[in-house]
Amino acid sequence: MNRQGFLRSFLVVTALAVTTLSFGADKEKIQVAGWPAADKAFAAIIPEFNKKYPNIEVVVTMMQTGDHHNMLATALAAGSGAPDVAMIEQAAIGRYKDSGGFENLLDAPYSIGTMKKDFVQYKWDLATSVDGKKTIGLVWDIGPATIFYRQDVFKSVGLPSDPAAVEKLMSTWDGVLKVAKAVYIPNKRWLLPNAYYLYTWNYMNRDFYNEKLELNLDKPGTKEALEAAVTMRKNGWDAKLPSMWENEAYAGLGNGSIVMVAAGSWYGGFLKSWIAPKTSGMWGVARLPGKIADSNWGGSYLSIPSQSKHKDAAWKFIQFALATKEAQNKMFETVDYFPGYIPSWGDKMYTEGDPYFGGQKTKSLWVDISKSIKPTFSTLMDTETENTLNSTVNTGINQGLPAAQIIANAKKAILDATVEDRDKMTEILKAAGKWKN
Amino acid sequence: MTRVKKPGFWGVLHRHRVAYAYIAPFYILFAVFGLFPIVAGLAISFFSWNGVDPMRFVGMQNYLRLLADGMFWKAMGNTALIGLIAHVFILGGGLVLAYILNSNLVKFQNGFKTVYFLPMVTSAVASAIVFKALFGLNNGLINFVFKSMGFEGIDWWGGNGDFVKVAVIAMFSWQWIGWNMVIYLAGMQAISHDIYEAAEIDGANHVQVFFRITVPLLKPIILFTVIQSTIGTLGLFTEPFILTGTLLGGTDNQGMTAMMYLLNKAPYGNNLYGFASAVAYVISAIIIVVSLVNMKVFDRDETAAAPARRKK
Numbered sequence: 001m002n003r004q005g006f007l008r009s010f011l012v013v014t015a016l017a018v019t020t021l022s023f024g025a026d027k028e029k030i031q032v033a034g035w036p037a038a039d040k041a042f043a044a045i046i047p048e049f050n051k052k053y054p055n056i057e058v059v060v061t062m063m064q065t066g067d068h069h070n071m072l073a074t075a076l077a078a079g080s081g082a083p084d085v086a087m088i089e090q091a092a093i094g095r096y097k098d099s100g101g102f103e104n105l106l107d108a109p110y111s112i113g114t115m116k117k118d119f120v121q122y123k124w125d126l127a128t129s130v131d132g133k134k135t136i137g138l139v140w141d142i143g144p145a146t147i148f149y150r151q152d153v154f155k156s157v158g159l160p161s162d163p164a165a166v167e168k169l170m171s172t173w174d175g176v177l178k179v180a181k182a183v184y185i186p187n188k189r190w191l192l193p194n195a196y197y198l199y200t201w202n203y204m205n206r207d208f209y210n211e212k213l214e215l216n217l218d219k220p221g222t223k224e225a226l227e228a229a230v231t232m233r234k235n236g237w238d239a240k241l242p243s244m245w246e247n248e249a250y251a252g253l254g255n256g257s258i259v260m261v262a263a264g265s266w267y268g269g270f271l272k273s274w275i276a277p278k279t280s281g282m283w284g285v286a287r288l289p290g291k292i293a294d295s296n297w298g299g300s301y302l303s304i305p306s307q308s309k310h311k312d313a314a315w316k317f318i319q320f321a322l323a324t325k326e327a328q329n330k331m332f333e334t335v336d337y338f339p340g341y342i343p344s345w346g347d348k349m350y351t352e353g354d355p356y357f358g359g360q361k362t363k364s365l366w367v368d369i370s371k372s373i374k375p376t377f378s379t380l381m382d383t384e385t386e387n388t389l390n391s392t393v394n395t396g397i398n399q400g401l402p403a404a405q406i407i408a409n410a411k412k413a414i415l416d417a418t419v420e421d422r423d424k425m426t427e428i429l430k431a432a433g434k435w436k437n
Numbered sequence: 438m439t440r441v442k443k444p445g446f447w448g449v450l451h452r453h454r455v456a457y458a459y460i461a462p463f464y465i466l467f468a469v470f471g472l473f474p475i476v477a478g479l480a481i482s483f484f485s486w487n488g489v490d491p492m493r494f495v496g497m498q499n500y501l502r503l504l505a506d507g508m509f510w511k512a513m514g515n516t517a518l519i520g521l522i523a524h525v526f527i528l529g530g531g532l533v534l535a536y537i538l539n540s541n542l543v544k545f546q547n548g549f550k551t552v553y554f555l556p557m558v559t560s561a562v563a564s565a566i567v568f569k570a571l572f573g574l575n576n577g578l579i580n581f582v583f584k585s586m587g588f589e590g591i592d593w594w595g596g597n598g599d600f601v602k603v604a605v606i607a608m609f610s611w612q613w614i615g616w617n618m619v620i621y622l623a624g625m626q627a628i629s630h631d632i633y634e635a636a637e638i639d640g641a642n643h644v645q646v647f648f649r650i651t652v653p654l655l656k657p658i659i660l661f662t663v664i665q666s667t668i669g670t671l672g673l674f675t676e677p678f679i680l681t682g683t684l685l686g687g688t689d690n691q692g693m694t695a696m697m698y699l700l701n702k703a704p705y706g707n708n709l710y711g712f713a714s715a716v717a718y719v720i721s722a723i724i725i726v727v728s729l730v731n732m733k734v735f736d737r738d739e740t741a742a743a744p745a746r747r748k749k
Binding site for chain 2: 070096100101239240242245251384388390394398399416420421423
């Protein structure tokens with residue numbers, strides 16, 4: 001190519017680039033940030049969204065859950081760098097609901113107050129400020145909690161394996177211990193990743209405090225649960241892993257050396273997709289053992305950071321994704337995020353069986369549980385309380401302490417660890433006129 | 438004597454403006470990314486701030502609460518213990534390795550150098566995951582070896598939590614030994630060969646050469662690595678965080694380091710930016726004190742050794 005030819009083609013390319021860019025500029029770009037598997041969920045609904053709003057381009061950025069929330073915290077503190085639509089996990093929403101940083105969705109133009117009855121109540125309340133004047137996130141998904149257990153293993157050791165019978169057998173802690181003993185093979189197979197879960201399942205809702213900010217570690221039944229956990233450990237019937245979020249735990253659940261775990265419904269998606277994809281048809285789902293009340297674990301919200309310059313487009317996206325049956329169910333189908341949007345439960349998919357769970361109608365079970373979860377009071381101290389509780393209970397069981405001693409240790413550790421946030425929470429309650437001491 | 442007035446600050450700046458322009462990029466970057474955060478951090482440490490809402494002045498409260506928090510002292514104690522034991526391996530091992538490589542005792546020196554340095558350029562996250570697999574309880578490689586030899590597996594993460602530190606120390610040492618080895622090696626290559634030759638002629642063996650020649654002459658470099666290591670240890674975070682899987686350091690908080698304590702306050706676990714800034718300042722103060730002590734200790738040795746040398 002001679003020099004002139006080169007120049008000419010250079011000019012053509014540049015001109016093309018400029019025109020494409022200027023066409024592109026007509027589109028409003030919004031950044032949506034969160035953690036996997038939300039990327040797959042968004043990818044499933046963005047084509048439909050763009051049919052309705054061809055001029056909004058959605059750019060999805062994903063990080064790990066922890067990194068995402070750190071990025072968000074830093075961007076809010078710095079005043080710039082936040083996405084236009086931010087996913088917020090339930091555990092983190094308490095950090096923001098009474099502070100600035102996010103748009104109040106009760107105000108115009110969002111005015112979500114009119115949709116309140118369509119969303120799961122307790123989940124909605126968790127994103128609402130103490131004074132009730134502000135809601136900073138729209139409910140995406142909830143996590144109705146159940147146990148996931150290996151039916152084939154239960155059957156092979158002579159235990160009942162169908163959900164109703166399992167639920168009945170494990171409705172007492174003695175029953176749970178009986179199961180743990182039955183499935184146990186030394187060095188080979190255990191019921192749970194760690195015995196302490198018997199106790200912490202009682203606090204899946206993160207209902208640690210009442211409105212006077214009194215720490216309640218003495219909910220009825222919890223001491224018995226902890227005693228059962230101590231017994232389970234003494235007999236060596238648990239796998240003694242630090243938590244269920246360990247590679248060793250995933251491996252154990254995948255290869256059948258750990259046969260039960262309890263979590264929000266979203267865990268079913270984890271099992272299917274990456275923890276135990278090869279064990280399709282072998283899992284059963286049942287209500288929490290030991291007569292623990294129906295609970296919710298986790299789930300997320302979509303929020304608009306106040307610093308966003310595309311609030312209108314961001315709101316259109318949130319509304320489309322979360323407040324329509326079609327999009328919510330499409331995402332549910334894709335990544336098992338159980339919709340917190342009640343009208344979507346009417347779809348016929350909720351009455352169908354799930355082949356991964358041996359054809360069991362898990363979705364209708366989760367709907368039942370969702371309907372009976374009691375609202376809880378959330379505070380700034382919840383995350384720190386949960387982490388400290390898990391840590392002290394794990395330590396106590398490792399050290400072979402008696403249940404009463406473990407609970408006393410946990411109380412002290414939690415009170416020490418939450419001094420700062422307790423002050424702030426008290427101020428928030430006072431400012432809202434809700435302080436009762 | 439026409440000019441009596443000395444040139445002031447701006448006068449000096451103006452006279453040397455070209456030179457200042459040349460060195461400006463560093464100072465501008467330092468001001469933006471170094472000085473400003475340092476000063477702002479100090480200011481924030483006297484406030485209560487969640488990162489979003491207006492700050493509220495609380496005076497010394499953050500510092501008082503911090504110093505009264507048993508968990509902070511536990512984290513400091515863990516850090517000190519992990520740091521002291523790990524550095525026996527990191528500095529001592531680095532020194533011995535560097536000496537071996539420097540004294541032509543082995544072949545393939547460049548190969549060894551690369552192998553020992555490799556952990557340094559490996560992502561701490563990736564290697565922590567590998568170490569986690571080594572230290573696994575039921576399926577870990579180390580316990581597998583123990584069990585196949587007929588011993589009981591070690592409960593690395595449970596029990597009284599005593600073994601948590603062992604795992605952290607193992608990984609910490611593994612990662613840093615090569616870095617110090619390279620620094621020592623550079624220092625050793627600056628030591629004149631004549632001295633070694635003279636010692637050899639006098640009939641000194643390797644142990645004598647190592648302790649009488651290499652170590653004393655490397656003193657300034659050892660001081661440098663000790664101070665670097667102090668700072669590194671107080672910044673130890675990724676390894677224990679991933680190994681224990683929690684910001685609280687596993688069983689009985691045995692793996693919780695000072696940096697984990699800090700980051701648990703903000704932004705990882707909580708939004709307590711003021712409190713976290715106070716923690717950062719206390720840690721910085723400790724680093725400065727420990728460094729000064731290091732320098733004092735090493736300086737005194739130098740002066741004490743000098744007259745002894747002159748006697749010869």
